[in-house]
Amino acid sequence: MTQAAIIDGKAFAARLRQTIAAEVAALKAEHGLTPGLAVVLVGEDPASQVYVRSKGEQTLEAGMHSETHRLPAETSQAELLALVERLNSDPAVHGVLVQFPVPDHISQAAVVAAISPDKDVDGLTVANAGRLASGLPALTPCTPTGCMMLLRDQLGELSGKRAVVIGRSNLMGKPMAQLLLAADCTVTIAHSRTKDLPAVVREADIVVAAVGRPQMVKADWVKPGAVVIDVGINRIPKDDGQENGGKTRLVGDVAFDEVKAVASAITPVPGGVGPMTIACLLANTVLAAKRLNGIGE
Numbered sequence: 001m002t003q004a005a006i007i008d009g010k011a012f013a014a015r016l017r018q019t020i021a022a023e024v025a026a027l028k029a030e031h032g033l034t035p036g037l038a039v040v041l042v043g044e045d046p047a048s049q050v051y052v053r054s055k056g057e058q059t060l061e062a063g064m065h066s067e068t069h070r071l072p073a074e075t076s077q078a079e080l081l082a083l084v085e086r087l088n089s090d091p092a093v094h095g096v097l098v099q100f101p102v103p104d105h106i107s108q109a110a111v112v113a114a115i116s117p118d119k120d121v122d123g124l125t126v127a128n129a130g131r132l133a134s135g136l137p138a139l140t141p142c143t144p145t146g147c148m149m150l151l152r153d154q155l156g157e158l159s160g161k162r163a164v165v166i167g168r169s170n171l172m173g174k175p176m177a178q179l180l181l182a183a184d185c186t187v188t189i190a191h192s193r194t195k196d197l198p199a200v201v202r203e204a205d206i207v208v209a210a211v212g213r214p215q216m217v218k219a220d221w222v223k224p225g226a227v228v229i230d231v232g233i234n235r236i237p238k239d240d241g242q243e244n245g246g247k248t249r250l251v252g253d254v255a256f257d258e259v260k261a262v263a264s265a266i267t268p269v270p271g272g273v274g275p276m277t278i279a280c281l282l283a284n285t286v287l288a289a290k291r292l293n294g295i296g297e
């Protein structure tokens, strides 16, 4: 039985970070411009702390300016919005990212709305979502942007492909579908109310699973030869069903072991889509810095 090519997102992201570092060096040398990313963390969520630390480290490794603002969990919404406002007008900062989730007393929507669309390197503002949907230059959400890079690398031309995106979140499913549409794919967005999801997925040349349900997409859902991009990050017990001292492992939304016997290419979890997210955050920050300084793309 033929096996799918395993798409190495970790290696791809490492190459992308090298390209970004070279571009940052050129921007410094030719324009005296150092792209800068400000990350704001409210509270002490352990997973968020790990993400924020990685973002800071990788920003510095690329030769960029990095600042991390750690605020206590009891910070008021007004205080957080005032910091965002200050970062919006700081010329050393070209990207502003507030790590989600924020504590319950703060409105995530209000935080997103406060970020200047020109510095919205997470691509979450209504302005950037609208620009993407309208075919205008936008800052696009990092994970879907990374998925597109992997797909282009794997398939080359995407025009005319049938794509099914499972999931319709503002962060992932919707922008993914818009990016595929902009690349001239024929796109279906599936969600929890979709009828006969396996039949819908079986039509796809490209499957993007962004659901948050461990190993949901099975081999008999996938058209032979399809390319499968697994965005899901799910933690399950290490030895399913057995006593294991609470040990867990990461799996995606796709039943990897069986689907890799049907697909032509597939991203693993971990090591597929995940590493692309921060690399695309750096790329968005460089793009924002260039646009804010009138430097051509």
Ligand code: NAP
Residues within 6 Å of the ligand: 143, 166, 167, 168, 169, 170, 171, 172, 173, 190, 191, 192, 193, 194, 197, 210, 211, 212, 213, 231, 232, 233, 234, 273, 274, 275, 277
């Ligand atoms: P989300 O906001 O919870 O959205 C999940 C989507 O899946 C919803 O649109 C939901 O449909 C749909 N869904 C739920 N159950 C379904 C089912 N049984 N059949 C079909 N669709 C179903 O999650 P998200 O933020 O988009 O993230 C999705 C996954 O990607 C998560 O595992 C997350 O951890 C991961 N993720 C990874 C990265 C990364 O690699 N860096 C980044 C972002 C997200 P309804 O809208 O109908 O409820």
